[in-house]
Amino acid sequence: MARPSLSAEDLAQAAVRLLPKPRLLTLWALSWRWRRVVVYRPVQPANRRLLAAWRRGGEVLARLGGLVLWEATEGCVAPFNAADGVLSLCWASALETAIAAAYSPAQQARAWQLQGLWQSQQLSRYNHARAYALPLPPHYVVVVDAGDAAGSARMLAAALAEYPDAQVLVLPCPDVPGQRRTLADAARVQALAADVHPAAVLAGAQAVYCQASSLGWEGLLWGKRVRTFAMPYYAGWGLTDDAVPPPLGRQPVPLANLLYAVLVACAAYVDPETAQCCEPERLLVWAGWQRVQRGRFPTRLYAYGFSDYKKPIVRRFFQGSAVLFDVAQPPEQATLVVWGRQALTVLPENAKQWHTIRLEDGFIRSVGLGADLIRPLSWALDSTGIYYDATRPSDLEAYLQNYPFDTPLLARARQLRERLAAARLTKYNVGTGVWQRPPGSLAGPVILVPGQVESDASLAYGALGLRTNLGLLMAVRSAEPTAYIIYKPHPDVVAGLRQAGQDEAQTHLWCDEIIVDVAMGQLLEQVDEVHTLTSLTGFEALLRGKRVVCYGLPFYAGWGLTEDKLVADRRSRRLSVDELAAAALILYPTYISRVSGQFTSPERALDELLAWRGQAAWRLWGRKLLRKALLLELWLKARRQPVPPPG
Structure with missing residues (x-):
């Protein structure tokens, strides 16, 4: 009795179960359901030994039992890291029938669009390597060295x-990791390194010579002449020049x-960010954007002054x-990486000969405090200065002063800030209490004065x-004698992780109320104004349309959006709130997904932050235990400090 063919729905449901982690139990379950031997062919079997062993055993089982062998393999886009899950899947057993099928004009148009997208994103199956940095010859062909000396010599002779x-140009086959090179430099022959991204090389080639490498398929995607010396799935269809006769059934x-x-x-x-099945267009755009982000900095960086806890975050x-x-x-001429301004003290004396990248928390950071060792969603990676340092320019200031903001970017920024306000999200998203403004009519506005860590570099x-919280409160009371002033100490100070400011105990004399455990997002809805030194709360208030008075020079002051007590001579441009948000939330920070561990967008970071906040309540006890451990460590370090001699 003939087995019915598998429907597209069957294959789609199976793919959901296999992606992103092909598992042996899933393959067995599909084999039982379909009455076929379902196997998975890893591209690099050494990394997935059980799957490779099942494939070999499945071939024997199918041959001896007269069963149909149904094979899946890794698709056209591989993960950036070998330890990550599979991003794409191909049902190899269905390819022959699918290639010979008839497709509608709409399907063919989509195929051409995907080819264009592949080219515009400069993709390959493996996208972790950097593009070839040296000039390419004006006329060249590519030979893919698969480690087979005889086969490679035959391809080279034909190309010459x-x-x-x-x-x-000889490219090592990326499907064979750790292969030995069989072709070396010679007259008219140049062997490229294994860690070269092939897209730019293939794009300029006249032809591609290969056995069964995925680079032959990519040569077709680039519209190149492809010469094959084996019979891969893409050969024998009249699209390649084949040295091996095609099997029966393959027609042009x-x-x-x-x-x-x-x-x-x-x-x-x-x-990769939702772990749900998606269309190829989504994955190709994501992979292309990852390539751009991964290529922003030199291939080697030298970092100084980071704790063991922060080192893996820096690498990420x-x-x-x-x-x-x-x-x-x-x-x-190396590029150095340091944290903020204070880390400059750890650099060698002649540090001026090197380039420096300074790091700091981004403006959409986490659910929890950095001092609590909560991993960040965003960091600022600044090659000019750092955003809180008003004494010198920074990358953020350059964006705000010079960037040509277009309509799509501003629309994106507006949607982002509106989502932030509606969801009551801020930098740290801590606090569980609720506060309501005083009932009845007030003689003046309700003003929020956010406290800061007085030893902070900002x-x-x-x-x-002015540099103290008490001094700020006194100045605000003097300027606004009829206002209802509320003071919110910095959460690091409240948690006992940072030292309180000078004469902090007297702050109650200069305000109407002190608020501690209230989320900043909820508090900003209730107040009329924010008066601050340099706190990020001023920026968050601007995003919500509040009046902001600055007694210092934070990055958002000096652009015509705030009332400033100091003058920023370098900042001559007048900005809208959406332009400020576009620079500070989209252009300047780098975001890392908590789900994929890869680069992500601020919109996706916001989605993850909302999910994170929903899960964070039950983890509060763990954070408190960690905080106590940190305080104990700080106390022990203080006890070990040598006592200075008297006099």
Whole structure:
């Protein structure tokens, strides 16, 4: 009795179960359900030994038992890190039928659009490597060295004979990790390194020579002549020049058939940030954006002054670059990574010969305090200065002063700030209490004065006159004698993780109320104004349309949005709130997804922050225990400090 063919719905449901982590139990369950031997062919079997063993055993079982073998393999986009889950899946057993099928004009048009998207995003199956940095020859062909000496020599001889006026660039086959090179540099032959991203190399080639490498398929995506010396799935359809006769049943088809079959009909994709199946367009755009983010900085960075806790976070924000920590003498013209301004003291004396990137928390950070060792969603990676330092320019100030904000970007910024306000999200998102403004009519406005950590660098470099919380409260009371002033101490001070400010105990004499455990997002809804030194609360108030008075020079002052007690001479441009939000929330910070561990957008970071806040309540007890442990560690360190001699 003939087994019925598997429907598209069957394949889609199976893909959901296999992505992003193919598992042996899933393969067995599908085999039982379909009455077929379902196997998975890992691209790198050494990393998935059980799956590879089941595939070999499944082949024997199918042959001896007369069963149908149904094979899935990793699709056209591999994960950036070998330890990550599978991003795409291809039903290899269905490819032959799908390639020969007839497709509608709409399906063919989608195939061409996907080809264009692949090219515009500069993609390859493996996208972790950097693009080739040296100039390419004006005329060249590519030979893919798969580690087979005889086969590679045959391809090289054919390339040299068929293109006598072209250079031959040898690329190692990315499907064979750790292979030995069989072709070396010679006359007209140049062997490229294994860690070269092939997209730019393939884009300029006249032809691609391969056995069964995925680079042959990518050559077709780039519209190149492809010469095959084996019979991969993309050969034998009249689209490649084949040295091996095609099997029976393979007849010439349009390129759109091959594209649609491989990228759509027999493929499944997982969105790395939601772990749900998605369309190929979504994954291709995501992978292309990851490539751009991973290539922003030099391949090697030298970081100084980071704790063991922060080192893996630094590496995550600089993925795509190798980060070395506390190297005694970095090479000349190296790029150094430090935290804020205070970390400059750990650099060698002649640090001026190096480039420096300074790090600081972003403006949409976490649910919980950084001092509680809560991992951040965003950091600022600044190559010019740092945003809180008003004594010198920064990347953020350059965006605000010079960036040509367009309509789509401003619409995106407006939607983002409206979502932040509606969801009551701020930088840390701590506090569980509720506060209501005093009932009845008041003689003056309700003014929020946010406390700051007085030893913080943002006050040292941004508050060029007044620098204490008590002094700020006294100035606000003097300027607004009829106002109802509420004072909110900094959450790090409340938690006991940072020292209280000078004469902090007297703050109650200069305000009407002190508020502690209230979420800043809820509090900003109730107040009329915010008066601050340099606190980020002023920025969060601007996003909500509040009046903000600045007694220092935070990054958001000096642009015509705040009432400023100091003058920022470098800041001459007048901005809208949406332009401020576009620079501070979209252009300047770097976001890392808590789900995928990869770069993400501020909109997706906001989604994750909302989910995180919903889960955070039951973890509050754990945070309190960690906080007590940190306080104990600080106390023990203080006890170990040497006591200075008297006099």
